Amino acid sequence: MWRDEDGVRQPGGDTHAWSPGRNEALCGVSLHRAGLDRFPHVSWADARWLADTTDRPLVLCARCVAATRGRDERPWSRVRPRP
Template sequence: MPGPAVAASSRWTDEEGVREPGGFVHAWRCGTNQTLCGVPLHKAGLEWFPHVLWIDARWPADTTGERLVLCHRCAAAVGDRPERRRWTRHRPRP
């Protein structure tokens, strides 16, 4: 498995007609209905981009003109910050 893909709050289209993420970006595993930090895709109005990996969204090209804001909880869940503790979502006790 290559890693999580991207779900984002907005999109734009590049010169070749490919949809690209924009706005607030979350990590998302294909086949699930929520991001790694627990945000439901449909209820939050997020679009999914299975062709864009999370690692590619971390370093967007400066030529796009789009500013990406990465979710800090998703970044922690993926393990982008090795010096810090990984974030996991816990269900509340019954």
């Protein structure tokens, strides 16, 4: 965790996607057992933007990225499926 120029808390380190009202990340990791902090004021899109632009170490959970990606945005498709 770190604070930006305005004094707002921002996520740092390993970052997971979280929906308000749930006690676990989208990948299934329990927030309490893993010792993760909640950042309800930071959207997942903002966290992805921070990971790309900030010089602070921020690692996005690959399972959470896959869970937030839409079903139509799959990076692969079958060329010749079985009959």
